[in-house]
Structure formats: C-alpha cells, structure tokens
Amino acid sequence: MDKKIRKRVFIIASVITFFLILIYREKINYKDNNDINPIRSESTIVLNDYSGVTMTAKRVADTKIAVNINNSADESVTFGEDYILEVKEGNKWYSLPAKDDIMFTSIGYELKKGSDFPWSTDYEILYGILPAGQYRIIKGFSIELQQETPKKYFISAEFSI
Incomplete structure (x- = not known):
C-alpha cells in the first residue's frame, strides 16, 4: 500500500471513530455537569x-x-x-x-x-x-x-x- 492510500484510510477511520464517539457518548460515562439526574x-x-x-x-x-x-x-x-x-x-x-x-x-x-x-x-x-x-x-x-x-x-x- 502506498502512503497516499494509508493516509486516506487513517483519515477515514479517524472520522468514523469521532462520529461513533459522538453518537455513543452517553454509553461511555459521559455526563452533563448541569444535569442533576445522571449517575446519582x-x-x-x-x-x-x-x-x-x-x-x-x-x-x-x-x-x-x-x-x-x-x-x-x-x-x-x-x-x-x-x-x-x-x-x-x-x-x-x-x-x-x-x-x-x-x-x-x-x-x-x-x-x-x-x-x-x-x-x-x-x-x-x-x-x-x-x-x-x-x-x-x-x-x-x-x-x-x-x-x-x-x-x-x-x-x-x-x-x-
């Protein structure tokens, strides 16, 4: 694989990971500090x-x-x-x-x-x-x-x- 293809694969994987974190953040111990209901x-x-x-x-x-x-x-x-x-x-x-x-x-x-x-x-x-x-x-x-x-x-x- 040449460098350009590896770079594109890395960028695409990073973008997908970022969006998955945004979508599933509530399931990975995300809490809004202004909300009194979570994790109490x-x-x-x-x-x-x-x-x-x-x-x-x-x-x-x-x-x-x-x-x-x-x-x-x-x-x-x-x-x-x-x-x-x-x-x-x-x-x-x-x-x-x-x-x-x-x-x-x-x-x-x-x-x-x-x-x-x-x-x-x-x-x-x-x-x-x-x-x-x-x-x-x-x-x-x-x-x-x-x-x-x-x-x-x-x-x-x-x-x-």
Whole structure:
C-alpha cells in the first residue's frame, strides 16, 4: 500500500471513530455537569450523629454558599475544605455527581469547644449550575480522642436555590 492510500484510510477511520464517539457518548460515562439526574445515588450518609457540632447555611447567592460551623461539644474537631452536595426529591436525598478530576486543598481547620467558624465555597466549580430545588451541603469532621483512632462524623445544612 502506498502512503497516499494509508493516509486516506487513517483519515477515514479517524472520522468514523469521532462520529461513533459522538453518537455513543452517553454509553461511555459521559455526563452533563448541569444535569442533576445522571449517575446519582440515594444518600446513605449518617448525619448529625455527634451532639454539639452543627452547621447552618447563612447565605446562598449566585453559586456561592456561606455556612457557619459551631462546636459546643467537649472536644475540638477538625475539618477540611471537602464537601458533598445532595438534592431532595420527594422525601429522599440523592448525592449529586461531582465533576471529574476535582481535588480539594489538603488543609485542616481546628474548631475548639465553644467556637464558630464561617466557611464558604463556590459550588459551581464542583457541581456546575444547579436548577431550583432543595439542597443540603455535607461536611465531614473528625474528633481525636486521646490514644484512639480519630472518628469521622458528618454535619449538614439545608438550603434552597
């Protein structure tokens, strides 16, 4: 086969492959980050099971949410930048799929007994533009008791868009 024929075969095969990917993209894990329905699952996270640590939504504007985390427990708690968003449909909560290849800054905030911590984020970075609805933001925190493995708990705050 001469070079011209090989080149034509390669170009035709590439074009066909491109069109097949466009046609079947939904079957190869394609998801639209602005659609809250694909690849979601019913929430199984146990929330607010540690008395004394609470989170309240203070402000939701555009794609930003500001919360206040309060610790009235006897121990200090530690949390980071990571969070999860869930949407309510009927009486059930569903985890929203996050955009691929997202990482959080590995930072730890210590919240001592009797203190508050204002925290905010722009959820569009991780979840895209969300339609109107009832949502909740979930943050994990840990407690280190002396000579024990740290225990992980989750708190949530509901908000509407």
